[in-house]
Amino acid sequence: MLEIEQLSAGYGEVQILRHVSLRVEAGEMVTLVGSNGAGKSTLLNAICGIVRPTAGRVRLDGTDITGWSSEAIVAEGITQVPEGRRLFPQMTVRENLLMGAYRRRDHHSIERDIAAMYELFPILKDRQRQRAGSMSGGEQQMCAIGRGLMARPRILILDELSLGLAPIMLDVLVDALQRVHAEGTTVFVVEQDVATAFDLATTGYVLENGRVVLSGPTADLRSSPHVKKAYLGL
Amino acid sequence: MALVEARGVTKRFGGLAAVSEVSFDLQDGEILGLIGPNGSGKTTLVNVVTGALPYTAGEVRFRGDSIRGRPPYEIGRMGVSRTFQIVKPFRNLTVIQNVMVGALFGARGGAATLSEARRRAEEVLDFVSLSHRAEMAADGLNVPERKRMELARALAMRPTVLLLDEVMAGLNPAEIDAAVALIKRIRDRGTTLIVIEHVMKAIRDLSDRIMVLFHGEKLTEGPPAEVLSNPDVVSAYLGRRYAERAGA
Numbered sequence: 261m262l263e264i265e266q267l268s269a270g271y272g273e274v275q276i277l278r279h280v281s282l283r284v285e286a287g288e289m290v291t292l293v294g295s296n297g298a299g300k301s302t303l304l305n306a307i308c309g310i311v312r313p314t315a316g317r318v319r320l321d322g323t324d325i326t327g328w329s330s331e332a333i334v335a336e337g338i339t340q341v342p343e344g345r346r347l348f349p350q351m352t353v354r355e356n357l358l359m360g361a362y363r364r365r366d367h368h369s370i371e372r373d374i375a376a377m378y379e380l381f382p383i384l385k386d387r388q389r390q391r392a393g394s395m396s397g398g399e400q401q402m403c404a405i406g407r408g409l410m411a412r413p414r415i416l417i418l419d420e421l422s423l424g425l426a427p428i429m430l431d432v433l434v435d436a437l438q439r440v441h442a443e444g445t446t447v448f449v450v451e452q453d454v455a456t457a458f459d460l461a462t463t464g465y466v467l468e469n470g471r472v473v474l475s476g477p478t479a480d481l482r483s484s485p486h487v488k489k490a491y492l493g494l
Numbered sequence: 495m496a497l498v499e500a501r502g503v504t505k506r507f508g509g510l511a512a513v514s515e516v517s518f519d520l521q522d523g524e525i526l527g528l529i530g531p532n533g534s535g536k537t538t539l540v541n542v543v544t545g546a547l548p549y550t551a552g553e554v555r556f557r558g559d560s561i562r563g564r565p566p567y568e569i570g571r572m573g574v575s576r577t578f579q580i581v582k583p584f585r586n587l588t589v590i591q592n593v594m595v596g597a598l599f600g601a602r603g604g605a606a607t608l609s610e611a612r613r614r615a616e617e618v619l620d621f622v623s624l625s626h627r628a629e630m631a632a633d634g635l636n637v638p639e640r641k642r643m644e645l646a647r648a649l650a651m652r653p654t655v656l657l658l659d660e661v662m663a664g665l666n667p668a669e670i671d672a673a674v675a676l677i678k679r680i681r682d683r684g685t686t687l688i689v690i691e692h693v694m695k696a697i698r699d700l701s702d703r704i705m706v707l708f709h710g711e712k713l714t715e716g717p718p719a720e721v722l723s724n725p726d727v728v729s730a731y732l733g734r735r736y737a738e739r740a741g742a
Contacts, residue, residue: 295666296638396533424579424663426531426692428733452666459735491667 261286261446262307262338262415267316269306276302278470279316284415289437289447291457291478293491294467300450301343303467304419308340309333320414335363337414343423345404349393353384353403356392360410370410377406380436398429405436415446422453430456454491458482466491495558497522497686498543498574498655503552505538505710512538514710515552520655525677525687527701527718531731535710536690537579540657543688544576545569556655570599575653579660579690581640583632589643590615590628596650604651611650618646622676637664649680656680657688662696674699694736698722706731 262284270276276299284290294300305311307318309330318326325333339360347356357377361370378385381402387395392403401421408416418437422430430453437460441447451457458464458478466474466487474481481487496519505513513535520526528536541547543554545566553562561569575596584592593615597605605611619625622642627635635643641661648656662673674696681687691697697704698718705715708730714721721727728737 296636296664296669396531398532420664424532424660424692426529426731426733427694427736428731429532431733431735434735452664455739456735 261288261321262448263317263319264303264307265317265319267303267306267313267318269302269311269313269316271302271311275314276470277306277313280467280470280472281316282465282472282475284446284448286446287441287444288463289441289449289461290463290465291449291451291461292465292467293451293454293457295452298467299470300452300467301419302470304340304417304450307333307417308338334411338417339408339411339413339415340417340419341404341408341421343419345397345400347392347400347403347407349391351392352389353392353395354388356403356407357384357410360407361412363411373410373412377409380409380439381406397424398426398432401425401429401433402436405433405440409440409445413445415448416440418447418449418451421449421451422456434460454487496520497557499555499558500543501553501555503539503542503549503554505535505542505547505549511710513542513549513707516707516710516712517552518705518712518715520686520688523681523684523686524702525681525689525700527697527704528688528690528707529692529697529704529731530707530713534707536707537659538710539707540576540659540688540690544574544657567599570651571604573652573654574657575648575651575655576657577641577644577648577659577661579663581637581644583635583640583643585631585633587632588628589624589630589632589635590619592632592643593618593646593650596647600651615646615650618650621649621679622646623672638669645676649685653685655686655688657690659690660692662691662693665693667695670696694722694732 264280264282267280268277292300302311306313309328312327317324320336325336357374383399384402384406421433449457449460461478464478464481465472498520501517503513503516530536542549545564553560556572594611597611597614605614619628622645624642624646645661662670665673670693677700689700701718703715704718704721706713706727713726714724
C-alpha cells in the first residue's frame with residue numbers, strides 16, 4: 261500500500277533522512293520507532309508533502325506521490341493524526357469529527373461514521389457538545405483518532421500516540437486501534453514508546469540518525485539486544 | 495513542620511470538582527511523585543499551589559504561612575517555582591535570555607544586574623547541559639531541549655520548592671535516565687520537588703513518596719513499591735499492560 265524507496269530529505273543544507281526504505285502492506289499495522297532527532301517527523305513530513313524529498317520515491321498503491329502537495333496526498337487517502345493531537349480547541353468534539361470528513365462527498369454516510377466513532381470511543385458521545393480543548397489529553401487523543409478515521413483514509417498515520425498519556429489510557433487506545441485495524445484499516449504508527457509500539461504492530465522499523473538500522477517482525481525486534489538496551493530500558 | 499502543607503484543597507469549575515478535599519505534606523528535601531489518569535486533577539493541583547488558579551476551599555501553607563490568595567509572582571518570589579506541561583518559552587528571545595528572565599525575576603530578590611543574571615543563567619544552562627544552545631533562538635530548540643530550557647528558567651529563580659509538570663514526556667530511555675539523574679542533583683543542591691510524570695520508570699526511580707489522584711481525590715500515598723503494587727492504583731491508573739510487564 262505505502263512504499264517508501266531510498267528516500268532522502270532535510271532542511272536547507274541539513275540532511276536528515278538518508279536512503280530510507282520501508283513498506284506498509286494493505287491491512288497491516290506497521291510501526292516506526294526512534295529517538296528524538298532520529299528523523300521520524302521528517303519522514304512523516306516527507307510522506308505528507310510538507311517537506312520535499314531530495315531523492316527517492318513515495319508510492320501509494322503504486323501511484324507515485326513524491327513531491328505532491330499535502331492537499332493532493334490527503335485526497336489520495338493518507339491521513340495523519342498529528343503529534344500533540346492538534347484539535348480545533350474551540351470547536352466541539354462533534355465539529356472536530358465533522359472536520360475530518362470535510363473532503364467527503366458521501367454526505368449520507370457521515371452520520372453513520374460519527375455514530376461508529378461514538379461506539380469506538382463512548383466517552384466522545386458523552387462529550388460531543390463539549391469544546392475539544394477542555395478535555396483531558398487521553399480524550400483529546402481519542403477525538404484526534406476519530407477525526408482521522410472520519411476521512412476514511414486508505415492509511416491512517418499516527419504520530420506519537422502515547423505522548424503525555426497515562427498508562428491506563430494507552431491500554432484503551434491500544435485496544436481501540438487494534439479494533440480499527442481488525443476492521444480493515446491500514447495503520448502506520450510512529451512512536452517513541454517502543455514497548456507500546458511493539459504491543460500494537462506486527463512489523464517494525466527502527467530509525468537512527470536518519471537511517472533504518474533494523475526492521476522485521478516486532479516479536480523479533482523485541483528480543484534484539486540493541487533494541488532492549490537502547491529502547492526498552494532493559 | 496512540613497515545608498508545604500495542603501489541607502482540604504478543593505477547586506471546582508462550575509459543577510465539576512477538579513480537585514476535591516486534597517491534603518498532603520511536602521517535607522524539606524524530599525521528592526514527591528504525583529501520578530493519576532489524564533484529567534485526574536494533577537495540573538490543577540499544581541496551579542492551585544502556585545497561585546495560578548484561585549481555589550474553592552482549603553488552604554496551602556508554605557513554611558507555615560498561608561499562601562492562599564497570593565498572586566503567582568509573589569509565590570514565585572517566596573521560592574515556589576514550576577515548569578509547564580506545554581512549554582511556553584519567550585520565542586523571540588535566545589535560550590540564555592529566557593533563562594535570564596528567571597534569574598532577574600527570581601526568588602530571594604533575584605539577580606540585581608544583567609551581568610549577574612547572565613552569570614547565573616550560564617551556570618544553570620551548564621547544569622542542565624544546554625550551554626551549547628545558549629545563543630540560539632528559543633524557537634530553534636527541539637521539544638526535549640525546550641523542556642530543559644524551561645527547567646533552567648525555573649532553576650534560575652533559585653527555588654526552594656520546584657514543581658515539574660511532565661518534563662519527561664517524549665524522551666527515550668537513555669534521556670529519561672539522564673533526566674532522573676539531573677532531578678536527583680537538583681534535590682541534592684537543596685530543592686524540594688513535586689514531580690508529575692507518566693513515565694513509571696522515572697517515577698519509581700525518583701520518588702521518596704508517591705501520591706495518586708483519581709477523579710480529583712487522593713486515592714493513596716506512600717512509598718513507591720507499595721503504591722505501584724496497590725491493586726486500586728493498577729486498576730485506576732497503571733492498567734493491564736503495566737501489570738503484565740511488572741509480573742513478567
